[in-house]
Amino acid sequence: MLLSVPYSIRMVSGDTDNVSSEIEWVVDDPPAISKTAQTDAEDATAHMRAVQAHRFEVIQSKQDLLAVEEVKDQVKLLDHQLSAAHQAITSMGRGTLFADEVGLGKTIEIGMVLKEMDLRETRDSFLILTPAQLAPQWQHELEEKFGLEFVCNYDDAFQGFDAHDRIVASVDTAKGKRHRQDVLDRHWDVLVLDEAHYVRNEDTKRYNLIQEIDYQEALFATATPIQNDVSDLYSIINLIRPGLLGTKREFQNRYLADNDASELKNADDLQRKLDRVMIRNRREETDIDFTNREVRTNAFDPTADERRLYDTVTDYVRSNYSSENAAHLVLLLLQKEVVSSPSAVASTVEKWLRGEGAATVHDREHLQEIKDLADGIETTTKQRRLRDIVETIHERLDKTRVVVFTQFRSTQQEIAESARKLDQPVHTVDGDLSSKEKDEVVSQFESEGGVLVATDSISEGRNMQFCNVMVNYDLPWNPMEVEQRIGRIDRIGQEREVHVFNLALEDTVEEFVLEKLYGKINLFTQSIGGLRDILSRKEQSGADFEQEVFDRLRTADNRDELENNFEEMAVDLEDNKEAAEKMGDFNRSVFENFDFGGGEA
Incomplete structure (x- = not known):
């Protein structure tokens, strides 16, 4: 029979909901007891330690990233990327800001987190919002490197934000009148926001959209969390972990010297809070040897014929330009083509001479001269x-x-x-x-x-x-x-x-x-x-x-x-x-x- 020993649990680091936090089992000082009772107490303490060790083994086994084995043939994971993904999964709670410097692979880190969630089947619905030009790149990398299939809002197969559970989309598409309500009407298990500094302004539709989205977990990425002043950082963090830094006024009073956004005070306290939500790696801290x-x-010097073609096209562009119609777009195209190749110019002008897309283009004689010059090179x-x-x-x-x-x-x-x-x-x-x-x-x-x-x-x-x-x-x-x-x-x-x-x-x-x-x-x-x-x-x-x-x-x-x-x-x-x-x-x-x-x- 084990003697009942009073003990208390003390969290040594991290939040109470942090599965990887260390736990100290502290045995309170017992009253004077017999040698037999003392032995029983020691046995009880040893038992509790054994139980705790077993619990830590279970926790650690759950913390091992299953995704590492799954993606090893597609992705060469660097130490800082693996560490960031592991930290995000095991100790960052309901939201993480990936703030590595440019070029260190924040997409890889977030991809690892998403892959881990996929393998453990802990999340079902994912919404990834990016600047427009990056949406297809995210879709491609997630499929190529992590075997994760997402539909992109630019795909023919995209049927709306209420029709798919894994979506990569332009943040501007999501905030538009056509789709905004569909985005807000459902719950998302995970929200990913790339280039998060673009939503730093609280008075924008982008910020309001992110603020109103119903999501369980947030993964934000930016290499430049501060664009203008430290208040930018507050705005981004407050979307990921509302209340962590208090109200905006409280944040300014506590961390900005005399409300001066260019100087900090209580930096240690701010660091402790940011550590709970932000991961930042610097180039010089990694072991990456960047090449020159x-x-x-x-x-x-162009040939005489090339010079003649360039001057003729430029003269045509200047004489036919008008900002009041669409002609300026095709003329801009022509100006780019003339320094690319004669064949590019000839191909475009030939279409115009046939009447294709040339409704606003005039002077066929001038166009024919351009085509003849281009064909002659x-x-x-x-x-x-x-x-x-x-x-x-x-x-x-x-x-x-x-x-x-x-x-x-x-x-x-x-x-x-x-x-x-x-x-x-x-x-x-x-x-x-x-x-x-x-x-x-x-x-x-x-x-x-x-x-x-x-x-x-x-x-x-x-x-x-x-x-x-x-x-x-x-x-x-x-x-x-x-x-x-x-x-x-x-x-x-x-x-x-x-x-x-x-x-x-x-x-x-x-x-x-x-x-x-x-x-x-x-x-x-x-x-x-x-x-x-x-x-x-x-x-x-x-x-x-x-x-x-x-x-x-x-x-x-x-x-x-x-x-x-x-x-x-x-x-x-x-x-x-x-x-x-x-x-x-x-x-x-x-x-x-x-x-x-x-x-x-």
């Missing part, structure tokens, strides 16, 4: 330069692998025909291919080598770390699109130096964009998060980047005015860059003494 990126930007300057690059790579590497990006189908065909003359395997991928077909082409490229000629249909969602050479045959005017291209090969898992070649024609819009704009923001050394911050500031001013480039080009009467126009735009970009860098420094200063996500799995 070498970028070669060459502006080549057989070999272009960019074709010759691309051949030089491929031949050089072929001489230096055992297996040639070069990815060539273009925005236009006609240019893609022209590149492929030219590359085949180099006796190299040539692969093409564009938006007409299904996701499975794209995967097959990329797989063939990996095994056979050669040249992959791709449109921007794979600039997101396809990772090709097996290749380390990329050519931007033509350049998108939006720097985010350029970085997304490079991000296909320059990412975690790339073990070699990345080489990027930018081809441009001298004294054209490409050269101005490269030198004046991309140069000012150091595009090719910027993180993608930094680019988003720079461009988001421009978007807040109501200016569309590509439209502004086009306007600066078409309104210039001569080269000097064109240079001045682009210089003004470059100064604005540089101001945005400096503001974004200052905010990045502030972010780091706020968190520099914090030790988020430091525990090991």
Whole structure:
């Protein structure tokens, strides 16, 4: 018979609902008892310790991530990613903010959590909300890496937010009049919000939507939880764990020095609370050896025929532009095509001459002149330069692998025909291919080598770390699109130096964009998060980047005015860059003494 021994339970760390919290069994001091009774008491204590040890074994067995074994062939999990996923599942309660620095794989961490929930069958309904351009990428990565099938709001099969249990959607689609009520009318087991800093403003429809969604568990992700001041952090945390930081006034009074959003007080207390909801890893704290990126930007002198074609197209664009109708969209397209390839220009103009989509385009004689000039160019300057690059790579590497990006189908065909003359395997991928077909082409490229000629249909969602050479045959005017291209090969898992070649024609819009704009923001050394911050500031001013480039080009009467126009735009970009860098420094200063996500799995 065991002697009844008084004891108490004390939680050593974490919340009372935290399954991984340590529990101390504290035996109260007993009154004086006989030796036999003391032995019985010791036996009772040993028994309780054995029971507790068994309980911890059971808990630990439940904490082991089943998903690790399931995804090991698809995902090379890094230590910090595994630790973050483990921490989110075992010790973060009903919500987690994944705040790793850019490039450390927050999508992988959340994917691991979702996979674990799927394997344990603990959650049924999942809603993932992202910026519009990232929704298909999330859908693809969850299926490819974790075997999780989600319907995307851009899919033909999407029937509404009340018709599916696993949805990836644009946050702006979800907040729109057509779908908002359907999103709010049901309970979601898990809500995932990517780029959570976009909902930091409490006075926006995005914030109100997230605040009103009925969900059990939240997984938010952002590399920049603070955009303007520490109040941004409060807004995001309050969506994930309402009340954790008190009311907004209480938060300001307790943590901001004299209500100054640029200076903290009681930082240790704030850290303890953030530790309960936030995981943050920094690049320098991981064991990832990021490779170097070498970028070669060459502006080549076009031939006389190419120069004549460019000038003729530019003159046509300027004389036919009108912001009052849709013509400016097709003219912008034509201006992009003329620095890509003659075949791209000829293809578009030929359609207009046939009356396809040219209702607002005038001057058939001028169009015919453009087509004749384009048809008369057989070999272009960019074709010759691309051949030089491929031949050089072929001489230096055992297996040639070069990815060539273009925005236009006609240019893609022209590149492929030219590359085949180099006796190299040539692969093409564009938006007409299904996701499975794209995967097959990329797989063939990996095994056979050669040249992959791709449109921007794979600039997101396809990772090709097996290749380390990329050519931007033509350049998108939006720097985010350029970085997304490079991000296909320059990412975690790339073990070699990345080489990027930018081809441009001298004294054209490409050269101005490269030198004046991309140069000012150091595009090719910027993180993608930094680019988003720079461009988001421009978007807040109501200016569309590509439209502004086009306007600066078409309104210039001569080269000097064109240079001045682009210089003004470059100064604005540089101001945005400096503001974004200052905010990045502030972010780091706020968190520099914090030790988020430091525990090991």
